[in-house]
Amino acid sequence: MRLSGRIGRWLEARLGLAAAVRESLEHPVPRSSASWAYVLGSGALTIFAFQLVTGVLLALLYVPSAAEAWNGLQEMNRQIAAGWYIRALHGWGSNFMVAVVLLHMVQVFLFGAYKFPRELTWILGVLLLLLTLGMAFTGQVLRFDQDAYWGIGIGASITSRVPVLGSTLLQLLLGGPIIGGATLSRFFALHVFVVPGILIGCVTLHVLLVLKLGVNEWPMPGRIVRRSTYLQDYHRLTETDGVPFAPYAIWKDIAFSGVMVLAIIVCAAVFGPFGPTGPPDPTIIQTTPHPDFFFLWIYALLSYLPPAAETPVLLVAPVVVLAVLLLLPFIAGEGEKSWRRRPVAVLSVVLVAVTLGALTHLGLHTPWSPEMDAWSSEPIPDSALAGRTALQRWGAVVFQAKQCRNCHALGGRGGHRGPALDDVAVTLTYDQLVRQVIQGGGNMPAYGKNLSPAETTALVAFLETLHPPGQARARDLSLPAVAGSER
């Protein structure tokens, strides 16, 4: 007998695992479930294992000290052989893991797989999604660059708004009064020990439940889930039309896992590692902090909420969303599984996807942020200067010098915080322009204290020229009647 066979037999005599493994691998699944739609869960599991391996490799060299972490990552990127590539693999693995876990959740939801008797599997899945997002956020912090520093600052600002307990929670989060060495150590412990430990436990239970309860059958319209009959129905289905998981279904899981790993390998090689950006020195204020891709939607949402609604939404909405997700299998534990008969479910997914997609898109373009250097870098279009009087041209100078351009675009160039001003004279009269400049309002600061009367006059004279040819300026029609003036 060959040596490997003998070692295997020796181990089996002591462990006695072969039967259990064979039983798990060959457990019957409905023939319809041996489908490409069912590969996302095992894909997420593979990427998780991939993250464990690359994470351990990174931990061998990572220094969890606020004084050293940034330099250490620079060294890893530049000095250590393949250091940049291991970082890239872990970073891209993280993105793929979040994406695949989200897709897995959508598929499970649309296929009604959360219904009886798989409620606990769904609840564990919701926890796994939260833990995955937790890993993504804490991992972003370990990069410990400018984005990480100000990212923690955003977390700190939100935490501080919790009534009564805010300051205590904040101190616990930061490990001290400010963001510093203790903060990074905390996030290191969370990212490397606490969250992965809980993740491994939850993943184990999640997979055990899948084996114990069986893979969800392909949902057929009209096949209703009832607590009283489902288990017998499922048992009958696997007996009459079941196939062993291995090899009927597992080859697709293995193939998809391979495709995921290949995609990570290629993305890491082509796009490289994420950061680190500038050093985490809070005295460097010439920075525009940005969260990682999967948190951009929150970043955008925080810009569009009305100020007064922000704290309640930040503190209440996550609790509500979590409660809805956890209670879902109890609210809708029976009934139709097929998405063809569940229009509300389909519309919910579409609505959430469109919302998150739109917010992420906005988060990438940040139209709400002033263009900090538009006033000094963007020329005023020729068309807005040709044939203008000296006063109007002086107004154009005031327009640039007082940085109106940072928020207001001309000729498509400049900030988008406020409306573009190419045809402002069509909509606002002279008096309205003066009032808007001096008093502000509608989310515009007041410039009354900051402009001399002469500057205001010049600026408004310039703004009054901004209208398309052939379109008249806005005029206050009551003025001639009241004052007899022609303004």
Place this chain on the structure above:
Amino acid sequence: MTTPERFPRRRLLVRLGLLFNSFLALLLAIPFVRYLSSPALRARKDTGWVSLGSLERFPTGQTRLATFRNPVVGPSDGPTARLACWVRHIEADRFQVFAINCMHLGCPVRWFPQSSLFLCPCHGGAYYADGSRASGPPERGLFEYRYRITGAELEIEVGALPTPGLASARRGASSCA
């Protein structure tokens, strides 16, 4: 196979053993909780006065960036112990010292003397020269440090990270006093 009911003494011993271990767990919980909450308890005392340098560095009528080191520095704090603030010299002995942290989500605001505004790069919060809210998502004006003039130096009192929660807590405290 024997059932536990047939061994009442052994069952009692198991329970006693569990009780003993639970007692030890409770005992250990004391240092565990103290250790975990230590930063929160210690931080209350972590305020101190630091100098921003000579008064001459802050010309009257101007707003300048000043940097300082956090008075409570740990060995692993590195560059994060370096902090910054905006100093506005109004006239003679009157100053305003603002935290750089936007009162929306803590991003660093920048001063633009041309338009006399503080602007935040994250969500476009804007503040007037005196730190009051001008526009955008922040709910309140910039956080102001307490300051004093010692000799020819400007000093400020620094402590916890300036967050919206801290600002409203301080405002509540001062209105009570």
